Amino acid sequence: MADTRIKICGLQDVEVLKSMKSLPLDYIGLIFAPSRRRVSAETAARLTAELQDWESGAVPDAVGVFVNPELAELAAVLETVPLKVVQLHGEESPQRCSEVRQAFPRVQVWKALSVAGHGGNGAGSIQALLESYAGTVDALLLDTYDPQGSGGTGRTFDWEQIPLYQQAAADYALPLFIAGGLHPDNVNELVAGYAPYGVDVSSGVETGGSKDIMKMTAFVERVKQS
Template sequence: MSETMVKICGLQDVEVLKSMKRLPLDYIGFVFAPSRRRITPEQAAVLTAQLADWQADKAPEAAGVFVNPELAELREIMTAVPLGVIQLHGQESAEFCREVKLAFPQVQVWKALSVVSRDTEHASDSHSSLESYAGVVDALLLDTYDPQGGGSGRTFDWERIPHFQQAAAAYGLPLFIAGGLEPGNVSELLAGYAPDGVDVSSGVESGGIKDIVKMTAFVERVKQS
């Protein structure tokens, strides 16, 4: 069984990133969508430069988080920042994802799907929603539905995960889980559902700032599972 991948998202501070260099992370996320964690391309370029000095086995890939971007915006940011992943976290269509993949063939394209309550008509539902993205994106990410787009910081009904896992596996797509994860609940998620990867942001913060103690605990619990 392959090791669960870890992405810590919403990095903004160079000193915080320097403190993380011994953590065996797979992805570091930078938010370019409207958010209190939003950074400019110039800030992101400074931050991604730190990844060259990573002290773990290998440097994590830099992932940019976008909500309903224009292709021109992506081109501008990619010119300034060497992203390895473009994570689309809005209502981007499969056709738009295809355009992004064609424009940046060396970059992974991830599509986030919102998981809503069972009684909500607009649920992104397993095979029907995933089929259009098959062959277009490199990974899928489940997050709690937020009408504003982006991450919600809340968990969703994890009992729905197998439904999506089955569909993602049918199309050969890795499935990441986000939404309300933190050191105290990630072990339960891994034991019950064994996702391909996990994505955390607010769950490893204290007072809105990334907390190295919480980040270390989170990563240890994932990698030792």
């Protein structure tokens, strides 16, 4: 599924971003929530400035990742950083997502949902969950449940649950991204088996905690070849 969208998240370094300009990416993710990959608004502004002369295809959209943000925090970041997407990665309710969407109509709002381990949720509960977010967000992202935080575990969830989420997402015309433990050696299987709308990777393309251009290149190539 060559049309699967690709998001590489957790960018922090301008020189690393410069090395990525030949990659056909759709989104780059900038983390503003507590994380070792967190960036300041000033650093994020320098990073997004580098997107304008992207060498491969269209300019990637900048996605800002937040956890339970106040509207004032979002406003302060958006004043400095030209984000195209605000990704909410905490416990934000549908009502809260709707408030963010109404407050900042120029950006898309995505909501990350945590998926538990094997066994997971039934079709009925998944349908009800996605129905609750329909009309309040522009896309959903599935990530591995982490009792200690808000994603970024580097672990996959039970992919057999993906079709249930995909069916429910299709019912409400919601694009569905898959995250959680993806890396160059498993993304081909994911894309070939489930044809997700998009994939999101961070730690899986790092070496020693830093983005690795060889791993990022391999990841993109394997998505495109699937």
